[in-house]
Amino acid sequence: MAASMRLLVRRAIRLSHKNINVTAAGLSGRSGSCWEPSSCRCFSDAAEDRSTHFGFETVPETEKAKRVYKVFENVAQKYDTMNDAMSLGIHRLWKDTLLHVMHPQPGVRLLDVAGGTGDIAFRFLEYIRSQQERQKRRAARSVQTPSWQDISSSYSTEDEVGPQESRAVVCDINKEMLKMGKQKADSLGVSAGLSWVVGDAEELPFDDDQFDIYTIAFGIRNVTHIDQALQEALRVLKPGGRFMCLEFSKVTNPLLARLYDAYSFQMIPVLGEVIAGDWKSYQYLVESIRKFPDQEEFKQMIEDAGFYSVQYYNLTGGIVALHSGFKL
Amino acid sequence: MAALLRGLRAGRALRGLGSVVAAPTAPTRQCSSLRRGFHRTAPRLQDEPKSDKPPTSSSSTTYHEHYQAHSAEQDPAAASQEDSPSGPAAEEASRPNTSYQDQSGEQGEEYETEEQLQARILTAALEFVPLHGWSMEAIASGAETLGLSSASTGMFYNGAGDLVLHFITQCNSQLTEILAEQHKQVHLGQAEPKKTADFLRDAVETRLRMHIPYIDSWPQAMSILLLPHNIPNSLKHLSTLVDDIWYYAGDRSTDMDWYTKRAALTGIYNTTELVMLQDSSPDFQDTWNFLDNRIQDVVNMATTAKQVQSTGEAVVQGLMGAALTLKNLTGMNQRR
Numbered sequence: 001m002a003a004s005m006r007l008l009v010r011r012a013i014r015l016s017h018k019n020i021n022v023t024a025a026g027l028s029g030r031s032g033s034c035w036e037p038s039s040c041r042c043f044s045d046a047a048e049d050r051s052t053h054f055g056f057e058t059v060p061e062t063e064k065a066k067r068v069y070k071v072f073e074n075v076a077q078k079y080d081t082m083n084d085a086m087s088l089g090i091h092r093l094w095k096d097t098l099l100h101v102m103h104p105q106p107g108v109r110l111l112d113v114a115g116g117t118g119d120i121a122f123r124f125l126e127y128i129r130s131q132q133e134r135q136k137r138r139a140a141r142s143v144q145t146p147s148w149q150d151i152s153s154s155y156s157t158e159d160e161v162g163p164q165e166s167r168a169v170v171c172d173i174n175k176e177m178l179k180m181g182k183q184k185a186d187s188l189g190v191s192a193g194l195s196w197v198v199g200d201a202e203e204l205p206f207d208d209d210q211f212d213i214y215t216i217a218f219g220i221r222n223v224t225h226i227d228q229a230l231q232e233a234l235r236v237l238k239p240g241g242r243f244m245c246l247e248f249s250k251v252t253n254p255l256l257a258r259l260y261d262a263y264s265f266q267m268i269p270v271l272g273e274v275i276a277g278d279w280k281s282y283q284y285l286v287e288s289i290r291k292f293p294d295q296e297e298f299k300q301m302i303e304d305a306g307f308y309s310v311q312y313y314n315l316t317g318g319i320v321a322l323h324s325g326f327k328l
Numbered sequence: 329m330a331a332l333l334r335g336l337r338a339g340r341a342l343r344g345l346g347s348v349v350a351a352p353t354a355p356t357r358q359c360s361s362l363r364r365g366f367h368r369t370a371p372r373l374q375d376e377p378k379s380d381k382p383p384t385s386s387s388s389t390t391y392h393e394h395y396q397a398h399s400a401e402q403d404p405a406a407a408s409q410e411d412s413p414s415g416p417a418a419e420e421a422s423r424p425n426t427s428y429q430d431q432s433g434e435q436g437e438e439y440e441t442e443e444q445l446q447a448r449i450l451t452a453a454l455e456f457v458p459l460h461g462w463s464m465e466a467i468a469s470g471a472e473t474l475g476l477s478s479a480s481t482g483m484f485y486n487g488a489g490d491l492v493l494h495f496i497t498q499c500n501s502q503l504t505e506i507l508a509e510q511h512k513q514v515h516l517g518q519a520e521p522k523k524t525a526d527f528l529r530d531a532v533e534t535r536l537r538m539h540i541p542y543i544d545s546w547p548q549a550m551s552i553l554l555l556p557h558n559i560p561n562s563l564k565h566l567s568t569l570v571d572d573i574w575y576y577a578g579d580r581s582t583d584m585d586w587y588t589k590r591a592a593l594t595g596i597y598n599t600t601e602l603v604m605l606q607d608s609s610p611d612f613q614d615t616w617n618f619l620d621n622r623i624q625d626v627v628n629m630a631t632t633a634k635q636v637q638s639t640g641e642a643v644v645q646g647l648m649g650a651a652l653t654l655k656n657l658t659g660m661n662q663r664r
Contacts, residue, residue, distance in 0.1 A: 237477075
């Protein structure tokens with residue numbers, strides 16, 4: 001009784017926190033379950049007066065989401081190819097590092113927001129599967145001459161739900177990207193434990209305390225209100241859950257910074273035009289990287305949202321930063 | 329200044345109140361840790377002027393129970409059984425400790441700091457060590473009993489090393505509590521002071537008995553402690569342990585003895601630990617015999633050294649006397 005009362009009080013506090021953020025952004029009250037992303041965004045005058053950055057342009061906040069949607073709609077077909085071309089394949093190493101740092105235990109639920117083509121989700125399922133295989137191999141090796149009891153118990157555990165326990169949910173605001181992801185899943189033959197959901201990072205269509213791990217890889221800089229996305233991450237994570245964010249960030253070494261800038265502004269839009277036929281989207285990509293807060297500032301934002309034990313790792317000299325925080 | 333102190337006291341009182349509110353509905357395990365926390369704050373309210381050492385009276389009794397329960401192996405099993413039916417309730421109860429009180433992002437005002445939460449997770453993880461060994465799986469299972477997701481194991485960057493070091497720290501502080509209690513007893517005259525050799529023997533035996541519940545996986549733990557990035561920490565813990573034992577044995581030496589005594593005890597402790605790993609006698613009797621013999625060796629060596637020294641002195645005096653007599657006899661001692 002008292003426990004449910006405390007739960008209600010806590011939910012009320014969280015809602016009041018959200019309401020403070022929400023009214024500041026000009027939106028009416030919300031309940032945190034399924035909402036259509038487009039419905040309530042245009043309803044307030046206050047939001048239209050506020051502007052934000054879209055690359056190096058300044059646009060009204062209401063515009064940004066629409067334009068980001070169009071960018072990714074255009075690039076969805078060639079997204080993976082372009083990733084490989086632009087980063088010279090290093091993006092795979094970044095995503096692998098994310099998984100290694102995450103070190104998921106079998107049985108956890110992952111939410112990959114802005115997951116698009118599902119790179120993180122596939123790697124997650126692969127990691128869990130190989131871990132379970134390794135555990136089974138270790139168990140088999142340690143029992144070289146099994147007694148009849150061990151053999152009979154191994155028969156009974158065969159239909160235990162093992163790999164199905166870990167589930168990955170890929171959530172993206174863009175249907176085209178999700179379509180590409182589903183196609184990739186079908187071609188790879190991965191289907192168990194994977195679901196595809198359309199949703200907005202600022203208003204996730206999930207209940208509270210659902211997921212063990214929340215990841216957002218190279219997506220959070222496209223979100224209009226980053227602090228709202230962080231609040232939502234805090235909401236849908238279970239207590240003890242982990243928030244992990246891979247994002248382009250400030251390069252620490254000045255020489256590398258010069259090379260990186262030259263490469264970004266000269267090479268990447270050209271590659272975009274040649275491979276995907278879209279200069280402007282990749283111009284936006286490069287500019288949005290520059291507009292994103294640096295490692296320390298983003299760490300501060302994560303701490304402000306209510307995460308503890310926040311840490312970041314610089315990958316490839318600071319080109320990419322992996323931020324991690326816990327909901328305790 | 330006075331207002332600041334008053335404000336601090338009020339803040340601590342509120343924290344104490346918060347723990348009282350959360351305590352009645354919490355299940356037993358959370359209750360014991362909460363009560364321990366409450367006990368920690370309550371004496372602090374009273375003893376603010378003398379803030380040298382935290383009061384050990386209440387916590388030492390719980391440590392005593394914990395220590396006895398460890399050797400009986402009853403408590404962990406019973407506590408984990410109590411925990412599983414009250415799992416969801418534990419989740420509800422553990423959350424007010426951390427996130428409910430504080431949403432402002434400031435870590436100082438939290439009822440429980442991150443370090444305390446990590447310590448709680450590691451303590452809960454110790455139960456699963458016989459099953460999973462000293463590994464991340466044990467920590468994940470420990471976190472789950474506290475109602476936290478297993479993703480929280482990411483907080484432990486050293487993984488299994490964190491778990492082993494936490495266990496070592498816990499054992500060392502238990503030993504220090506016990507030795508301090510004995511010291512107090514002797515001081516109050518309720519117990520007789522032991523001879524140094526007996527004292528050392530009892531202290532090392534007490535400390536090594538704490539390994540008994542985990543003795544099957546202890547080789548794995550020792551190998552983890554020998555990893556290069558863990559060596560500084562494990563050496564530090566070993567040296568503080570040996571230093572504490574000698575301190576309570578009454579050693580106040582300030583010369584070379586300080587080093588030799590601690591080196592000797594370190595050698596005794598390490599070798600006895602290794603013997604314990606492959607000991608299969610009932611209640612590790614062989615290990616305690618080995619320990620007796622080693623301490624006897626050290627005592628014998630010390631006595632022998634003293635004897636040699638005094639014999640040497642006596643011989644030298646004798647020689648000097650003989651030389652003087654000879655000088656007298658030959659008349660060389662006269663001054664002309």
